Every structure is written in C-alpha cells, then in structure tokens.
Amino acid sequence: MKKMLIIDAAMRQESRTRTLLHAFLEGLQPDVFQIAHLKLDELRPQPLNEVTLYLRTRLVNEKHYDDPMFTLARQFSEADVIVFAAPYWDMSFPAVLKAYIENICVEGITFRTSETGLQGLCRCEQAFLLTTRGGFTETGSQDDQALPYLNAIGRLTGYGDVKVIAASCLDIAGMDHEGLLADACDQAREAGEELSCRMNPRTMV
Ligand SMILES: Cc1cc2nc3c(=O)[nH]c(=O)nc-3n(C[C@H](O)[C@H](O)[C@H](O)COP(=O)(O)O)c2cc1C
Known part of the structure; x- marks a missing residue:
C-alpha cells in the first residue's frame, strides 16, 4: 500500500477546508x-x-x-503522497503549518546538501494543497502566498510542485457559497479517483 500523509491545518468544527x-x-x-x-x-x-x-x-551533527x-x-520523508489541507489565512495559511514545516525540514532526513546544491530526500510522488478562501484570491495570483511557499518546500524536500484544489469567495456576500464549495469538492473527488488509478498497482500500466 502507498503511504498518504494528510497535514490538516483546519481549525473549525465546521471547516469548509475539511469538507x-x-x-x-x-x-x-x-x-x-x-x-x-x-x-x-x-x-x-x-x-x-x-x-x-x-x-x-x-x-543532526551526530546523525x-x-x-x-x-x-x-x-514520517514526512516516507510518505508517497502528501496532502496539505489548510484554510487561506492572511494570504497563505495558519501559522501552525509553518511550525510543522520547521519541524520536518531536517538536513539528513528530508533534504541534504551537496556540492551541487540542495537535494530532496522525500519519496513523495505527488503533493496536494486543498484550501478554501474567503475572498477573491485565485490560485497562483500575487496574493496567493501559500502555493509559492509550498512549492519551494517541495523543491527543497523533493515532493515537487503541489496540485491545488481550491474554493474562493466563500465569505463574499451574494456569492453562491454552497455551489462554489460543491464544485471544488467535485474536483477533489476526481483528483482522489485519478490518484488512486495512478497509484493502484492493479490498474497501473
Ligand atoms: C485568521 C483568518 C485569516 C483569514 N485571512 C484571509 C485572507 O487573507 N484572505 C481571504 O480571502 N480570506 C481570509 N480568511 C477567510 C478564510 O480564508 C475563509 O473563511 C476559509 O474558507 C476558512 O476556512 P475553513 O472554513 O476551513 O475554516 C481568513 C480567516 C481567518 C479566520
């Protein structure tokens, strides 16, 4: 079986990110x-x-x-799939996720240094960011500071670029909040299905 690590930074019982x-x-x-x-x-x-x-x-010095x-x-370095589930807070994500990342960026475990630069040691094949946003910010826009940061950590540790599934405008009055979240949930479900086909040894080609 493949190892999936879910890093869940949702804070509220009714969290839409957790939905x-x-x-x-x-x-x-x-x-x-x-x-x-x-x-x-x-x-x-x-x-x-x-x-x-x-x-x-x-x-670390004593290995x-x-x-x-x-x-x-x-645990992070041994995961085949990493899923960050984090609400969009203050242009990125909750501080507890940054604290988690400080704990996992360990030389010799998740990355190493070499004469040619940094090298990721994680075996993760695919990383995701699942997020919900209150305002109009779109994935990859200047105001989205979650994605560039998590991609940089992906380059450091070796998981590569994250695939983002997001719902925006969930706190904007007059918007169809349920419909926007339902669309994002459809994308998330499809991403889970596609990932399963890709990683299931019985369906891999
Ligand atoms: C502390 C805090 C900071 C937030 N910062 C932003 C922000 O910078 N931009 C934005 O569009 N929404 C912001 N929001 C709104 C959340 O992104 C939005 O409500 C999101 O859906 C919350 O996710 P949840 O339902 O999983 O808790 C913030 C909410 C909180 C509580």
Whole structure:
C-alpha cells in the first residue's frame, strides 16, 4: 500500500477546508493507501526556539536521526503522497503549518546538501494543497502566498510542485457559497479517483 500523509491545518468544527478534504478522501479507492491524518490543531507542533534549535543541530551533527525529535520529519520523508489541507489565512495559511514545516525540514532526513546544491530526500510522488478562501484570491495570483511557499518546500524536500484544489469567495456576500464549495469538492473527488488509478498497482500500466 502507498503511504498518504494528510497535514490538516483546519481549525473549525465546521471547516469548509475539511469538507474539501473529505471529498478528496471519498474519491480514493479502498486498499490503495495507508493514511495518516495529522490534525495540527491537536498535535500543536512548536516553532523552533533557542533550546530546541541547539538540540536539533547537535542531533543532526551526530546523525541521531532516530531521535523522537525527528518523528515528524521521518514520517514526512516516507510518505508517497502528501496532502496539505489548510484554510487561506492572511494570504497563505495558519501559522501552525509553518511550525510543522520547521519541524520536518531536517538536513539528513528530508533534504541534504551537496556540492551541487540542495537535494530532496522525500519519496513523495505527488503533493496536494486543498484550501478554501474567503475572498477573491485565485490560485497562483500575487496574493496567493501559500502555493509559492509550498512549492519551494517541495523543491527543497523533493515532493515537487503541489496540485491545488481550491474554493474562493466563500465569505463574499451574494456569492453562491454552497455551489462554489460543491464544485471544488467535485474536483477533489476526481483528483482522489485519478490518484488512486495512478497509484493502484492493479490498474497501473
Ligand atoms: C485568521 C483568518 C485569516 C483569514 N485571512 C484571509 C485572507 O487573507 N484572505 C481571504 O480571502 N480570506 C481570509 N480568511 C477567510 C478564510 O480564508 C475563509 O473563511 C476559509 O474558507 C476558512 O476556512 P475553513 O472554513 O476551513 O475554516 C481568513 C480567516 C481567518 C479566520
């Protein structure tokens, strides 16, 4: 089975981003993916501080990659599919996702340095960003700072560019919020189906 890691930065019980995530999961074929679902609001990864940065640097220098401090990074590097589910906050995403990323960007686990530059060590074949936005921001526009950042992390760690499925305008009065979300959910479901066909060893060509 392929390993799927869901990094869920939704914060609200009624989160529409999580509705999008559920539609994506509905599209998956059974028995293709072994899914780990990290709810960041429960996990509460901490940003690095002076103490943890020194500790981490020492552990990396001594190559103690099996230390519990690196559990998240090892899990990230071993995922075949990575799904970021994150609402659009302040032009990008909630800070807890940045804190998570600080925890997984570990030299020797998710990337390494070489004479020719940085090299990603993650085995992920496909990454997704599922997001919902209150305003008019469109994917790839100047105001969308989530995508360029996650793509940069993809270049660092090796998962490549993320495929984005988004619903915008969900807080704009007079817009068809349910219809916009339903359209995005259809796209998410189809993306899940397509991914399953591509990664199911029984249907791979
Ligand atoms: C703290 C916070 C910051 C937000 N920042 C933006 C923003 O910069 N631009 C925007 O269009 N919507 C913004 N929104 C609205 C959310 O993107 C929108 O309501 C989204 O659908 C929330 O996702 P959820 O339903 O999964 O919680 C913000 C909402 C919150 C709570």
